[in-house]
Amino acid sequence: MAIAGAGQLNLHESPCWGSRSVDCFEKLEQISEGTYGQVYMAREIKTGEIVALKKIRMDNERGFPITAIREIKILKKLHHENVIKLKESVTSQGAKDEQGRPGKCCPIPINNLLLGATKYSPAVDMWSVGCIFAELLHGKLIFPGKDEPEQLNKIFELCGAPDEVNWPGVSKIPWYNNFKPTRPMKRRLREALGNQEKAPATATTRRKGQTTEITAFTASCRLPPIQSGQAHAQMRPGPNPPLHGSQPPVAAGPGHHHGKPRGPAGGPGRYPANGTNGGFNHQNHGGGYSSGPYPPQGRGAPYGSSGMPGAGPRGSGGSGYGVGAPNYSQDGPTEVLVLDVALT
Amino acid sequence: FNDKDDEYIESLIQREISTTTSSSDYRITDQNNWLRCARLNAIEWIFNTRTLFGFQIHTAYLSVVYFDRFLSKKSIDHGKLWAIQLLSLACLSIAAKMEECRVPVLSEFPTQDYKFQSKTIQRMELLVLTTFEWKMTCVTPFSYLSFFIHKFYGECIPKGLVSKA
Numbered sequence: 001m002a003i004a005g006a007g008q009l010n011l012h013e014s015p016c017w018g019s020r021s022v023d024c025f026e027k028l029e030q031i032s033e034g035t036y037g038q039v040y041m042a043r044e045i046k047t048g049e050i051v052a053l054k055k056i057r058m059d060n061e062r063g064f065p066i067t068a069i070r071e072i073k074i075l076k077k078l079h080h081e082n083v084i085k086l087k088e089s090v091t092s093q094g095a096k097d098e099q100g101r102p103g104k105c106c107p108i109p110i111n112n113l114l115l116g117a118t119k120y121s122p123a124v125d126m127w128s129v130g131c132i133f134a135e136l137l138h139g140k141l142i143f144p145g146k147d148e149p150e151q152l153n154k155i156f157e158l159c160g161a162p163d164e165v166n167w168p169g170v171s172k173i174p175w176y177n178n179f180k181p182t183r184p185m186k187r188r189l190r191e192a193l194g195n196q197e198k199a200p201a202t203a204t205t206r207r208k209g210q211t212t213e214i215t216a217f218t219a220s221c222r223l224p225p226i227q228s229g230q231a232h233a234q235m236r237p238g239p240n241p242p243l244h245g246s247q248p249p250v251a252a253g254p255g256h257h258h259g260k261p262r263g264p265a266g267g268p269g270r271y272p273a274n275g276t277n278g279g280f281n282h283q284n285h286g287g288g289y290s291s292g293p294y295p296p297q298g299r300g301a302p303y304g305s306s307g308m309p310g311a312g313p314r315g316s317g318g319s320g321y322g323v324g325a326p327n328y329s330q331d332g333p334t335e336v337l338v339l340d341v342a343l344t
Numbered sequence: 345f346n347d348k349d350d351e352y353i354e355s356l357i358q359r360e361i362s363t364t365t366s367s368s369d370y371r372i373t374d375q376n377n378w379l380r381c382a383r384l385n386a387i388e389w390i391f392n393t394r395t396l397f398g399f400q401i402h403t404a405y406l407s408v409v410y411f412d413r414f415l416s417k418k419s420i421d422h423g424k425l426w427a428i429q430l431l432s433l434a435c436l437s438i439a440a441k442m443e444e445c446r447v448p449v450l451s452e453f454p455t456q457d458y459k460f461q462s463k464t465i466q467r468m469e470l471l472v473l474t475t476f477e478w479k480m481t482c483v484t485p486f487s488y489l490s491f492f493i494h495k496f497y498g499e500c501i502p503k504g505l506v507s508k509a
Contacts, residue, residue, distance in 0.1 A: 061449045063434075063466040064473065066441040072478050073442055088473055 025053060137193055152179050160187030204309040215239065352491065360483035378422055379415075386411060386432035389456055393436055396454060402486045403436075403443045409482050410435035410472060417475050424459040432470035433460065442480055 024041040031052065032039050042053040075086045078178045115298060133182050134142050146150025156162070161181040170176055367387070387408055389395045393405035411432055415450075433453055440447045450462040 058466060060462050060466065061451070062447070063450050063462060064438055064469040066447055069438065069441040069473075069480070073481055076479060076481055086478060089478060341458070 022053075023088050025051060026091060027053060051087075134189075134193055142193075149179060153181070156185045157179050158187075158189055159190055161185040349491075349495070353488070356483050356487055356491075359481075360487075376422075378418075380431070382425060382428040383411070383415075385456075387427055389429075389454075390432055390436050393454055397440070397448060399440055399442075399444055401438060402484070403439045403485055405486065406443060406482060407436040407441040408477075409484060410480075413482070414472055414475055429456045429458050429469050430460055430464065431472070433465055434472050437465065438469055438472060438480065 025044055028041045028043055028050075030038055031041050038055045040053040040055070042051050042052060045048065054066055059065055072086060079085075087300065123236075131142065143151055143154040145154045160166065161184065162176075164171055171180075306326065367493065385453075390407045390411075391404050393399075402428070414431060414435065437447070437450065437453065450465045453465075
């Protein structure tokens, strides 16, 4: 059996084929760091356009990261002024980059694992979907915790505190005993999200039901596949053939809270009436979710083996861009994903 | 069918056209018997590997679409079988990442005549991705199939209908 070296395919020359160099951009500051890459605010030198630059760590075992592929797949399908658009890919020496087309940011939660959990699962993704949906309904962040304890507290306050009754196995999650609430906390999701003024009454009722359904299932981490499919179907009206013929049973492993620590709540200034600076506003991320006093459990968690397809933007989708930066009045941010591909 | 359905079908057709017209220059002629054989072998390998991993048929189909799309944009030198095999591997890997719940690590993919390092496969994946300008979602017959089955049967879709089709 012959072994073909990388050089034989001329892959040294061609993988960057058609791609510009990352040198076309000037990094301004790091916006955030996600499970598999950092996000920078950058400026295209030639045009002065502000972009989001996303660097993606490459996985030698699995090749081009599945999470990045799924992110690209989803981004390519989304066409909305509030959703960032993918622009092109650029390369740099020893690394490859992608960048997004200008577009407005949407508040996408950063996927993270709380309570010391170490494994992503479909339940984590469903939690994410529930959070996004609730935030769309609510109009602002629903769990604006600055750090993990605060984050968890916010979650407990809204969703009720987890215990062995509503979440069998929760007490076995590593950090559960450190964080479990000292007083009983009742679920008040319906009360908190149930009376949105803007939504028509019927829609409110329907959405409320969905929100409750999604978060209820995710809280127990027992979202059955069929329910999952329904949740998606409900959220996407119109002709929308299923992405996948079948979905695997949701693993019944330990559940994971899926936090979204990303800065202060939407107070004044989060959605400024007139975006004057048009720049990123990410520096106030409350320490970021990877720099808190607790281990960044989300980092490096192998994803992919148990991932549920099409479950919305997961880590990559959420890792940074758009977070807290909704004030792009016209062109919006451009995203750049840096792929760490050693071209040696 | 209502207007929305028409609109959807129209958008499918538009998207299909937009990704396939560029392949007009990709013709396997009689003079290029080598490529014809290599392609058939590649397709056979893709479908065998699909069975091995339990991938959906759609995933294998998508891999072949990628394979052809790539060759419509770039050529592989006559006789470079290893390049064909590397391409089919990268195409299947990408298609699996697009469509499958569980994707094996690169080293688990069965080898043909050549064994590639994961890094090499990764680089080929990147080449395919950039060649397609990251437009990886292709409209295939399956896109229409799902829609029409859903339309005709509503919620009560007979089991196995899609796989039979």
